[in-house]
């Protein structure tokens with residue numbers, strides 16, 4: 001089985017696409033991919049600002065990784081499953097999680113579907129088959145494999161998209177997850193968002209292999225290494241891998257090569273451990289700016305529509321933030337309400353004393 005190192009791309013830096021590589025999408029579908037990416041960027045900026053204002057405690061930005069997120073969301077169907085890692089929350093929103101619920105999850109109040117029991121950015125949306133993330137790095141991989149094995153065993157037509165970061169390739173679950181998926185020919189596509197950093201650890205210190213994709217060879221599964229800042233290429237590559245899984249041909253490992261433009265989270269200061277020059281070089285390969293050039297070349301978008309759209313998204317976010325912030329804090333009794341059949345009398349006593 002080949003272990004590709006070639007980086008698959010469709011969009012050139014100037015936004016040109018060779019005719020034969022142009023996906024079979026209509027103008028509106030091309031524009032929708034752009035709108036999806038811009039929505040994520042605006043949401044990201046606004047949520048980071050809320051964190052800086054002390055209105056939410058923590059936020060993990062995804063700036064620079066929007067193309068992979070959007071393309072993956074568009075490459076699967078409604079009956080497929082998403083097992084996210086840290087940076088795929090926008091897929092829950094693209095699959096129907098109302099924005100006000102997403103903001104409430106960041107606040108952890110009464111409107112939060114997770115009842116404040118998850119860290120911020122760990123959204124859940126069962127109707128959209130978006131699984132709440134486990135914070136323990138790498139565990140998402142075995143969860144995705146297990147879901148896919150169950151789907152196959154139960155003869156359900158479902159594919160699982162399992163996400164991981166470059167850092168997660170060092171986890172034990174990477175081995176177990178990929179090994180079981182390949183041996184059982186499970187319908188899962190692993191998407192590794194290689195954003196070059198695992199908090200402050202660079203990719204070169206994470207692994208001695210040149211790429212993530214090469215690791216698939218040891219498990220006997222195919223891999224693709226794709227430009228993760230090229231929304232059209234990721235859509236094509238992940239779409240084919242999903243088709244392969246659906247057709248009964250088993251798992252694929254996709255390495256999406258991208259870059260975390262900001263800190264690991266709102267608690268991190270990346271200027272302490274990485275060079276400005278590196279950041280600048282990747283900013284020049286920004287996925288949204290590059291795709292915008294393509295839309296310009298094709299005559300599908302312009303500055304006026306852009307400003308109007310950003311204003312519209314900004315307005316919608318202001319509205320949902322107001323709505324989410326208006327929700328009351330969680331009643332502390334919900335800590336146990338759907339955990340125990342009968343709350344321990346000592347806890348009951350505590351609730352009575354502390355929260356009469």
Ligand SMILES: Cc1ncc(C[n+]2csc(CCOP(=O)(O)OP(=O)(O)O)c2C)c(N)n1
Pocket residue numbers: 086087135136137164165166167168169193195197198199260264
């Ligand atoms: C088992 C485990 N070890 C350490 C952590 C702390 N931690 C949270 S995120 C992270 C880095 C993850 O890097 P990567 O997999 O590349 O994902 P990225 O954050 O870059 O998207 C670490 C070490 C954790 N959550 N779980």
Ligand SMILES: [Mg+2]
Pocket residue numbers: 165166167193194195196197198199
């Ligand atoms: Mg990373």
